[in-house]
Amino acid sequence: MSLSREETSRLADLARLSLNDEELARIAHDLTEIIDYMEKLAGIDRAHVRPMSHVLGTVNVYRDDRAEPSLSQEEALANAPDRQGQFFRVPRIIDAGEAGEA
Amino acid sequence: MSGSAETRLCHMTLHELHDMLVQGQVSSKEITSDVLARIDEVEASVGAYVTVDREAALKSADAADAMIGGARRDGDAGGIGALLGIPVVLKDNVCTCGMRTTCCSKMLEGFVPAYDAAVTARLREAGAVIMGKANMDEFAMGSTTQTSVFHVTRNPWDLERVPGGSSGGCAAAVAAGEAAASIGTDTGGSIRQPASFCGVVGLKPTYGRVSRYGVAAFASSLDTVGPITRDVRDCAVMLSAVAGRDERDSTSAPDAVPDYVEYVDRGVQGLKVGIPEEFFGPGMSEGVRAAVERALRALEGAGANIVEVSLPLVEHALAVYYLVATAEASSNMARLDGIRYGYRPEGRGGMDVADLMSASRGQGFGMEVKRRIMLGTFVLSSGNFDAFFGRALRSRRLLAEDVQRALAECDCLVSPTAPTVAFRFDEEPDDPLALYLQDIYTTLANLAGVPAMSVPCGFSDEMPVGLQIMGRMFDEATLIRVGRAVELTSGMGAARPKVGGCAK
Numbered sequence: 001m002s003l004s005r006e007e008t009s010r011l012a013d014l015a016r017l018s019l020n021d022e023e024l025a026r027i028a029h030d031l032t033e034i035i036d037y038m039e040k041l042a043g044i045d046r047a048h049v050r051p052m053s054h055v056l057g058t059v060n061v062y063r064d065d066r067a068e069p070s071l072s073q074e075e076a077l078a079n080a081p082d083r084q085g086q087f088f089r090v091p092r093i094i095d096a097g098e099a100g101e102a
Numbered sequence: 103m104s105g106s107a108e109t110r111l112c113h114m115t116l117h118e119l120h121d122m123l124v125q126g127q128v129s130s131k132e133i134t135s136d137v138l139a140r141i142d143e144v145e146a147s148v149g150a151y152v153t154v155d156r157e158a159a160l161k162s163a164d165a166a167d168a169m170i171g172g173a174r175r176d177g178d179a180g181g182i183g184a185l186l187g188i189p190v191v192l193k194d195n196v197c198t199c200g201m202r203t204t205c206c207s208k209m210l211e212g213f214v215p216a217y218d219a220a221v222t223a224r225l226r227e228a229g230a231v232i233m234g235k236a237n238m239d240e241f242a243m244g245s246t247t248q249t250s251v252f253h254v255t256r257n258p259w260d261l262e263r264v265p266g267g268s269s270g271g272c273a274a275a276v277a278a279g280e281a282a283a284s285i286g287t288d289t290g291g292s293i294r295q296p297a298s299f300c301g302v303v304g305l306k307p308t309y310g311r312v313s314r315y316g317v318a319a320f321a322s323s324l325d326t327v328g329p330i331t332r333d334v335r336d337c338a339v340m341l342s343a344v345a346g347r348d349e350r351d352s353t354s355a356p357d358a359v360p361d362y363v364e365y366v367d368r369g370v371q372g373l374k375v376g377i378p379e380e381f382f383g384p385g386m387s388e389g390v391r392a393a394v395e396r397a398l399r400a401l402e403g404a405g406a407n408i409v410e411v412s413l414p415l416v417e418h419a420l421a422v423y424y425l426v427a428t429a430e431a432s433s434n435m436a437r438l439d440g441i442r443y444g445y446r447p448e449g450r451g452g453m454d455v456a457d458l459m460s461a462s463r464g465q466g467f468g469m470e471v472k473r474r475i476m477l478g479t480f481v482l483s484s485g486n487f488d489a490f491f492g493r494a495l496r497s498r499r500l501l502a503e504d505v506q507r508a509l510a511e512c513d514c515l516v517s518p519t520a521p522t523v524a525f526r527f528d529e530e531p532d533d534p535l536a537l538y539l540q541d542i543y544t545t546l547a548n549l550a551g552v553p554a555m556s557v558p559c560g561f562s563d564e565m566p567v568g569l570q571i572m573g574r575m576f577d578e579a580t581l582i583r584v585g586r587a588v589e590l591t592s593g594m595g596a597a598r599p600k601v602g603g604c605a606k
Contacts, residue, residue: 003480008476011476011479011480011483012476013460014479014483015432015463015475015476015479016436016439016456016459016460016463017460017463017464017467017472017475017476018457018460018461018463018464018465019464019472020464023469023472026469027472027473027476030473030534030535031473031476031477031480033533033534033535034424034477034534034535034538035477035480035490037421037535038421038424038425038490040417040418040421041418041421041422041425041493041494041497042493043418044415044418044493044496044497044500046493046496046497046499046500047496049496049497049499049500050496050499051492051495051496051498051499052495052496052498052499052502053323053495054323054353055309055310055323055502055550055551055575056309056310056353056355056551058352058353058355061352061353063349063352071216071217075216076216076442078214078216079212079213079214079442079443079444080441080442080443081440081441081443081444081445081446082446088441088442090441090455090458091450091453091454091455091457091458092454093454093455
């Protein structure tokens with residue numbers, strides 16, 4: 001199968017990756033080749049097989065629900081690329097029409 | 103220069119260094135200083151490190167010397183732990199509190215963790231001296247260490263060749279005398295292949311054997327953390343130190359941790375060593391084949407029985423691996439959005455939050471990471487999910503059952519670790535798929551969850567060749583026995599590269 005430029009661009013949107021034209025073209029080409037190779041898998045008879053998502057038999061591993069020390073607010077904010085006071089700072093999320101000036 | 107006339111301290115195994123520390127023949131400060139001197143000599147050509155913390159290393163060495171001095175005064179040599187005062191390096195995806203941890207990505211270039219990974223904490227508690235952080239492929243995606251945002255790492259055996267990857271910095275550092283031992287990560291071969299290329303021992307433990315708390319996730323059902331060392335005994339020491347249940351990693355296993363060092367000298371008399379016929383077809387270089395066959399004859403000479411086994415579906419392993427790994431990677435990488443931490447671009451007037459995330463990720467990730475996120479997104483998108491991801495998960499079970507069946511007929515499976523010795527930088531294929539074929543022997547262990555070791559077994563083209571030994575779940579002990587037998591008969595345990603004027 002061949003991955004079109006449009007399909008590649010849609011995947012990039014889903015993945016929240018801004019890619020330039022050159023990257024889109026290269027990835028469309030590489031993915032087409034890789035996906036062709038992956039289609040080799042079509043040869044295994046496996047309709048009856050249960051999917052294996054995890055190699056250990058463990059299910060629902062819980063620990064006791066007890067409070068433990070966690071990061072301080074300063075530590076949690078220390079790596080933030082932008083902050084305002086005690087908050088992570090991002091562009092306005094709610095439309096100006098709804099929320100007025102941010 | 104410190105160290106004996108024959109071997110400098112920086113080239114000794116960690117167990118040799120430990121014995122000298124216990125006997126008071128050397129201090130951790132002398133060892134650490136020699137390793138720092140070695141870093142100064144060869145780092146410009148090898149490039150194994152992305153962060154070296156001299157001050158912290160020397161401080162830890164002083165603290166270790168104080169503890170060793172106290173234990174010796176009290177006549178308590180047994181109180182001197184196997185890693186006390188030993189210089190180690192950690193791959194740069196293992197969190198170190200207060201020390202930059204970048205995954206060698208522009209996305210995390212300035213990231214300083216506020217906590218230690220579980221393995222880091224265990225090494226600190228054992229008194230190891232943490233020298234710094236090793237270069238790697240960006241987010242562990244690659245097999246040459248060339249996708250690192252920082253610089254290339256060169257193979258200490260031949261600076262014109264790649265060290266392998268993604269734990270290439272770890273393997274090169276241990277081979278070149280820039281750390282006594284190392285901790286790397288292995289999702290599809292990232293400990294074993296660089297160990298093979300650099301002539302050192304690398305162990306991918308059983309899935310769940312070593313806690314992954316604080317280690318940046320790549321593909322959560324495949325990721326493992328394990329040692330890279332100069333010999334098999336060192337590997338056993340390191341594994342014993344870091345293995346075991348950790349409440350903070352729900353996938354870490356409760357199974358008891360044996361003292362792996364006890365198995366080093368048990369020999370291989372009567373062990374059944376399985377040769378999967380599918381792994382010995384075309385595809386491997388003649389030099390690799392010859393070295394592996396010599397190792398098999400040597401194992402037979404040491405008392406092992408060689409039996410032929412079959413892994414009928416193994417040709418599908420690589421495709422299954424890349425489907426599962428990229429699907430899981432695209433999910434794990436979603437947390438890297440440049441909001442709470444990570445790269446944020448300049449000049450973002452008029453961007454909304456979604457644009458900002460896309461720009462952070464578009465500019466913060468390198469090409470290989472983007473390619474894998476895109477493949478994973480494709481695999482998981484509606485319309486493709488069952489045809490690709492569902493099919494891969496079902497095939498994965500069949501592959502795991504193949505491995506279990508083969509391991510019911512023998513105690514371990516052996517093969518080459520990689521189809522070739524380390525290749526030259528100018529021989530690296532441009533085609534990503536051709537590079538993925540490097541992982542042809544290694545991905546199966548991650549898919550099945552079983553442990554696998556790469557141990558040097560000889561040379562081809564004056565470059566080291568690695569033998570891979572795959573074992574049953576939680577049976578690292580057998581890998582250590584077999585690996586030691588290979589090391590003894592090949593004499594590779596004492597081989598050192600000649601970078602910076604060090605004789606073999």
